[in-house]
Amino acid sequence: MKKAGILNRHLSGALAELGHGDGVLVCDAGMPIPDGPRVVDLAFRAGVPSFAEVVDGLLAELVVEGATAATEVRDANPAAAELLDGYFGEDGDLEFVSHERLKELSAGARLVVRTGEARPYANVLLRCGVFF
Numbered sequence: 001m002k003k004a005g006i007l008n009r010h011l012s013g014a015l016a017e018l019g020h021g022d023g024v025l026v027c028d029a030g031m032p033i034p035d036g037p038r039v040v041d042l043a044f045r046a047g048v049p050s051f052a053e054v055v056d057g058l059l060a061e062l063v064v065e066g067a068t069a070a071t072e073v074r075d076a077n078p079a080a081a082e083l084l085d086g087y088f089g090e091d092g093d094l095e096f097v098s099h100e101r102l103k104e105l106s107a108g109a110r111l112v113v114r115t116g117e118a119r120p121y122a123n124v125l126l127r128c129g130v131f132f
Contacts, residue, residue, distance in 0.1 A: 006057055011040045014111050015061060023109035024062070024126040026055055028117035034107040043116040051122035052083050054115045058126070059087060065129030070099040073121035080122040 006012045018024065027033070028051060029043050042049055067088045073081045074096075088094035097105070105125055106112065115122070 005061055008040070008042065011042070011113065014038055014040055015058075018062070018110060018128050020128060020130045022111070022128045023105070024058065024128065025106045025109040025112045026051065026058060026124050026126065027106075027112060027114055028119065028122040029114065030118075030120070031106075031114070031123050032103060033112050033114065034103075034109075036107060037109040037112045039112045039114065041114045043114050045116055046118040048116040051080055051115050051117035051119070054113060055083065055087070055124065058113065062126065063129040063131045064088075064093075064126045066093045066095065066127040068095045068097055068102060068105060068125040068127075070102045070121050070123060071096045072099050073123075076120045077122055080119065084124060 002012065006015065025037070029046065033039055042054060067084065069084050084094055099121065102123060102125060109125060
């Protein structure tokens with residue numbers, strides 16, 4: 001049994017299968033999930049777990065070389081925008097596209113992690129990097 005890190009066996013196993021360039025969509029409870037990617041649904045109740053908690057946990061275990069979020073997050077959900085800027089903004093590794101474009105891109109993700117987040121546009125598509 002693991003004693004630290006991500007304990008959810010489905011999520012931990014899915015993360016172990018990721019490779020360089022693979023996409024991981026971390027999404028709120030309302031984001032439409034496309035057919036195709038593997039889905040780990042962590043949503044329990046509205047707000048649980050939060051987008052911030054899940055992104056923080058994933059970034060502690062993944063090498064991420066870039067991220068894409070919806071432009072609309074800036075006005076509709078400043079807390080999520082600030083969180084994403086804090087993780088990716090300084091290095092210029094955060095790209096913004098329309099929400100419609102983000103939904104299109106999510107179809108190419110290898111993994112979707114659904115949170116219980118109930119605030120709008122709390123979605124980010126992470127692009128996996130390599131540790132060397």
